[in-house]
Amino acid sequence: MNFVEHAPTLILGLPLLFAFLIPLLGRISKDMRDILFLMGLLLTGLFVGIMAYEVLTVGGWTYVFGASTSEPTNPITSYFRITFVADGFSVLATLTIALVALGAGLFSFDYMAGHAALDKFYSLFLLTLAGVNGMVLTGDLFNLFVWFEVTSIASCGLIAFTNYRGKSVEAALKYMILSVLGGLFLLISIGLLYGQYGVVNYKLLSDGIAGSPGLFVNKLALGILLLVFGMKASTVPMHMWAPDAYSESPGPATPLIAITSLGSLFVLFRLTFGVYGVNMGPGVIGTILIILGVLSMFIGVSMALVQSDLKRLIAYLSVSQVGYMTMAVGVALTTWTAEGINGYGIMAMEGGLFHMINDGVYKALLFLAAIAVIHATGKRDLNELGGLAHKMPYTTVFFLLGALSIAGIPPLSGFSSKLLIYQSVYLYHPILAIIALVVSIVTLAVICKAFFNAFLGPDQGQTKGEVPKGMLIAMGLLTVVLIIFTLFPHYVVAEIVVPAIRALGVIP
Amino acid sequence: MFILVVLIITGITYLIYKMGNPAYKRTRFKGQPFISGNAPFKDPGRMHVGGDNLFWGFTNALKRYFDPLVKGHTGIVNDYVYWFIVTMAVILMYIYVTL
Numbered sequence: 001m002n003f004v005e006h007a008p009t010l011i012l013g014l015p016l017l018f019a020f021l022i023p024l025l026g027r028i029s030k031d032m033r034d035i036l037f038l039m040g041l042l043l044t045g046l047f048v049g050i051m052a053y054e055v056l057t058v059g060g061w062t063y064v065f066g067a068s069t070s071e072p073t074n075p076i077t078s079y080f081r082i083t084f085v086a087d088g089f090s091v092l093a094t095l096t097i098a099l100v101a102l103g104a105g106l107f108s109f110d111y112m113a114g115h116a117a118l119d120k121f122y123s124l125f126l127l128t129l130a131g132v133n134g135m136v137l138t139g140d141l142f143n144l145f146v147w148f149e150v151t152s153i154a155s156c157g158l159i160a161f162t163n164y165r166g167k168s169v170e171a172a173l174k175y176m177i178l179s180v181l182g183g184l185f186l187l188i189s190i191g192l193l194y195g196q197y198g199v200v201n202y203k204l205l206s207d208g209i210a211g212s213p214g215l216f217v218n219k220l221a222l223g224i225l226l227l228v229f230g231m232k233a234s235t236v237p238m239h240m241w242a243p244d245a246y247s248e249s250p251g252p253a254t255p256l257i258a259i260t261s262l263g264s265l266f267v268l269f270r271l272t273f274g275v276y277g278v279n280m281g282p283g284v285i286g287t288i289l290i291i292l293g294v295l296s297m298f299i300g301v302s303m304a305l306v307q308s309d310l311k312r313l314i315a316y317l318s319v320s321q322v323g324y325m326t327m328a329v330g331v332a333l334t335t336w337t338a339e340g341i342n343g344y345g346i347m348a349m350e351g352g353l354f355h356m357i358n359d360g361v362y363k364a365l366l367f368l369a370a371i372a373v374i375h376a377t378g379k380r381d382l383n384e385l386g387g388l389a390h391k392m393p394y395t396t397v398f399f400l401l402g403a404l405s406i407a408g409i410p411p412l413s414g415f416s417s418k419l420l421i422y423q424s425v426y427l428y429h430p431i432l433a434i435i436a437l438v439v440s441i442v443t444l445a446v447i448c449k450a451f452f453n454a455f456l457g458p459d460q461g462q463t464k465g466e467v468p469k470g471m472l473i474a475m476g477l478l479t480v481v482l483i484i485f486t487l488f489p490h491y492v493v494a495e496i497v498v499p500a501i502r503a504l505g506v507i508p
Numbered sequence: 509m510f511i512l513v514v515l516i517i518t519g520i521t522y523l524i525y526k527m528g529n530p531a532y533k534r535t536r537f538k539g540q541p542f543i544s545g546n547a548p549f550k551d552p553g554r555m556h557v558g559g560d561n562l563f564w565g566f567t568n569a570l571k572r573y574f575d576p577l578v579k580g581h582t583g584i585v586n587d588y589v590y591w592f593i594v595t596m597a598v599i600l601m602y603i604y605v606t607l
Contacts, residue, residue, distance in 0.1 A: 174585045181592060219607050223600040227592070237591040240581060281607045288599060302577055306567055308559040382559025445563065453559045 026119035060087035083139035088499030108252035110470035232264035286333030293327025328352030351420030
């Protein structure tokens with residue numbers, strides 16, 4: 001068996017397999033349950049690495065279930081079989097997801113220790129991981145819908161996991177209602193496109209749309225797709241589910257729920273570039289993304305400023321960061337024509353996509369550090385916290401690094417990606433750069449508030465000491481990745497981000 | 509004569525003392541004739557500004573911006589669906605008109 005060729009399907013097949021094995025074998029031994037969960041995470045990460053190496057050194061490929069050829073030339077292969085795309089963009093997306101899942105998974109061993117129904121937690125965790133990997137790897141719309149549903153159902157279970165807390169169940173209910181609504185509209189848009197073109201494969205749909213871009217059905221499906229994945233990515237004004245879901249989900253599940261939002265943003269960009277492409281008004285799509293991005297940046301950070309719940313504060317910052325990526329990619333789309341994309345458009349793409357992998361890592365670190373604080377003190381209200389740096393020095397450093405990175409403070413990696421965004425959007429329109437800078441300044445104020453209130457000041461005896469070592473190791477892992485991104489941003493852009501842009505067909 | 513005066517004053521003082529509250533405990537203000545003036549500083553090592561106080565001036569000055577924003581985030585799922593539908597209408601109209 002050629003593992004390299006089968007890597008795209010193993011990336012989602014293995015967590016799926018372990019998700020179903022854990023509740024069965026977990027009844028025999030708790031150690032076996034933990035080992036299976038760890039194996040699920042590590043093997044997924046391993047195959048992401050294998051796929052990344054192959055794509056970046058040899059080239060990408062399309063994986064078709066049960067077909068002898070990977071190219072969609074055979075009608076049966078193209079029309080009915082399940083396809084997965086292994087290219088630079090998939091590498092960027094799955095790498096981001098794998099890093100966050102590994103960090104959150106390692107964190108959960110100590111955090112969830114002693115919790116009842118742990119096999120169900122691990123199972124839901126791996127199902128969510130499989131679902132979001134499926135969303136970003138799939139090469140056809142119907143399977144996108146299937147993985148969208150898998151992600152939504154598993155995430156909903158994770159959010160409601162601590163069902164003895166009323167707020168968790170309520171947050172899950174809200175998430176479920178919006179996910180069902182989004183899923184239904186997604187299905188409607190797939191039906192519209194399938195009815196018109198008779199295909200659901202991205203490549204064949206793209207060819208069909210390029211042949212008749214002016215059709216009303218194209219516009220309707222486009223609007224719905226932008227809406228559904230904009231909502232899942234928590235762009236303003238469809239972001240309101242995110243602070244509820246992020247703040248009420250059990251600790252280690254929070255970064256994973258956040259990464260499903262980022263996964264939706266990856267899908268949104270794949271669809272706008274890969275399916276609708278240059279023939280279907282990229283300027284109009286770009287303008288919509290810029291508006292959603294600016295709203296998300298400004299309203300997200302404004303709401304973060306008035307929060308006193310630590311997790312909710314980071315959740316609103318997360319909404320704000322999604323705005324940066326959406327705006328940057330929107331600017332790139334507006335400059336895209338049949339002749340190609342201009343210089344600052346490429347820079348905006350680089351900034352936007354680099355910010356996505358950056359954001360995945362530092363946001364997960366920030367969430368985990370906040371969860372460590374809540375775990376150690378039992379408190380999440382900033383009015384009640386204080387002086388934790390005395391007893392929790394490692395968590396303090398992890399939180400500070402994540403916080404400075406999200407605020408775009410040099411030399412951390414958040415600064416590198418934001419600088420690319422500032423420069424490129426300035427060339428598009430200076431007002432966008434000014435908004436981005438103001439939002440960064442307010443973000444700094446927000447993280448100063450969180451850091452000052454939780455960690456500085458006199459020791460108030462709220463905790464006896466640091467969180468367990470397993471949780472520190474998980475945060476340490478993400479910190480190492482953050483430091484690598486900080487030290488070698490040019491390498492990350494050249495080796496991971498540029499191939500992703502190339503895979504979207506923006507540059508040759 | 510002098511000794512007699514001292515004895516009388518001591519006796520009166522004793523009688524006044526006996527009329528006092530036997531449950532009296534000495535604190536900062538009790539027993540002091542003047543209670544105004546600067547309060548002594550708290551130990552700086554024990555002071556900490558709470559979360560809601562840190563940017564109170566900023567958010568209060570921009571009350572007209574922040575109040576509707578916070579009120580808009582009601583936590584009611586009907587509003588979440590409302591915004592979803594409103595955004596859909598706006599996006600579809602924009603695409604229909606411009607594309």
